[in-house]
Amino acid sequence: MLAAMPPTPLPPPAPGAPRTRDRGDACPGALRLHSADDGALARLRLPGGRLTAPxxxxxxxxxxxxxxxxxSVTSRGNAELRGLPDDCGAALAARLAPAGLLPSPRHERVRNIVASPTAGLDGLGHGDVQLWARTLDAALCAEPRAAALSGRFLFVLDDGRGDVAGLGGDVTLVAAPGGTALLRLGPLVFRTGAADAVPAALAAALAFLDAADAAGTGAWRPRELPGAHAPDWAGALARAGIAAEPVAVPPPPVSPPPPPGELPGGTPHVLAPLGRLTAAQLRALLPADEVRLTPWRGAVVVGAGPGRLPALAAHGLITRPDAPGTGVTVCTGRPGCAKSLADVRADALAAPPGPLPVHYSGCARRCGHPHGARTEVVATGDDGYLVDDVPTPRAALSEAVAAARNPATHTR
Structure with a gap:
């Protein structure tokens, strides 16, 4: 008997055309594990990147x-566990749930909330969006319909400094002066009161689900909807009783992430080497009031106080902007990912320094790449790479990356 063949995937849409999804979102979670070459993978959603000390x-x-x-720290400030046994799902959930890391089994994959990691710590910004993140998380988990969101749907909460506003959120809230907030939804922007910011974000997400149901294309994110099925954002806000004024679309605030080191007030900000923390390095962040994992694959150690950087550096964490590994990110590569064409993590360890971030990818999917200007290094085989789309032999990789990370020669 012939084995059943998997369904043939639909061809990609033409540029600018809406995408039709012929399957549900397979994004991994804490309960839905992904099978990889190095074992099962679990992704834990951490709204605002927040972890309490326990x-x-x-x-x-x-x-x-x-x-x-x-x-592993993801580009959304979430955490991944790798090398898990395939049958560990129940044991994993039994460890996570009592710690508050699994507040709703039905909603665990949709709790994708990025918030300005230093909000409320340094006197900058217009509101403590870390508090918004906790309120939004509770509202999502309390709304049964929200469980239908894709595991890729992203809420972004920026306190007005612009550090995360450009991360490609499906629903973006930006704290504004005078106790207001800007709600950015694709090409539209609404101004609302800060007290209504979280209800407005939830109403917008539910409006997307209504539009996706009507379109019938299986869209995971608003930008995948056909133009005729754009969400009725204004109507959804009005029906939710939220006073929201359409405003001219201002450019989103943009600022670079803080460099590793001490933030104002002495709070440590460190980066994880190649985006991964050992268990010992994670524990080394304590004592702390809380730890906030960042979209820059690092951690802000809240309540640690000044003078902690030398001890954190001794554990192998990146604590200086000029330290090797600053701005270097990388996908899983070989041997963990079957699709990878090279051991990109080994090559990324030798990345030359430079002002621009650089991301190493084992294949053309470029998983986990950061947003914004960057140098892209993509494996084409054991001995070849593309450096910003320029074919480069592995022997010349360091020289090519050094040149590409220099903004004076960067053309991307």
Whole structure:
């Protein structure tokens, strides 16, 4: 008997055409594990990147006892565990739930909330959007319909400094002066009161679900909807009783992420080497009031106080802007990913320094790449790469990356 063949995937849409999804979103979660070459993978959503001190301890212990001993920090400030046994789902959930890391089994994959990591710590910005993140998380988990959102749907909460506003959110809230907020929804912007910011974000997400149901294309994100089925954003806000004024679309605020080091007030900001923390490195962030994982694959250590950087550097964390590894990110590569064409993590360890971020990818999918200007290094085989789309032999990789990370020669 012939084995059943998998369904033939639909061809990609033409540029500018709406996408039709012929399957549900397969994005991994804490309960839906992904099978990789190095074992099962679990992705834990951490709204605002926030971990309490007890949660840090639990996450480190789970990584050691069930996984490969490391925690990957994603470009949304979430955490991934790798090298898990395929049958560990129940054991993993039993460890995460009592720690508050799994507040709703039905909603665990939709809690994608990025918030300005230093909000409320340095006197900058127009509001503590970390508090908004917690309120939005609770509202999502309390709304049964929200469980239908894709695991890729993204809420972005920027406190007005512009550090995360450009991360491609499907629903973006930007704190504004005078106790107001700007709600950015694709090409539209609405001004609302800060007290209505979270209800407005939830109403917008539900409006997308209504539009996606009407379109019938299986869209995961608003930009995939056909033009005739754009969400009725204004109507949804009005029906939710939210006073929202359409405003001219201002450019989103943009600022670079803070460099590793001490933030104003002495709060440590460190980067994880190649985006991964060992369990020991994660524990080294304690004592702290809380740890906020960042979209820059690092951590802000809240309540740690000044003078902690030398000890954190001794654990191998990146604590200086001129330290090797600053601005270097990389996908899983070989041997963890079957699609990777090279051991890109090994090559990324030798990345030359430069002002621009650089991302190493094992294949053309370029998984986990950061937003904004960057140098792209993509493997084409064991001995070849594309450096910003220029074919480059592996022997010349360092020289090519050094030149590409220099803004004077960067053309991307």
């Amino acid at each position: 949660q840090v301890e639990v996450l480190a212990a789970v990584a050691e006892e069930l996984g490969d001993g490391r925690i």
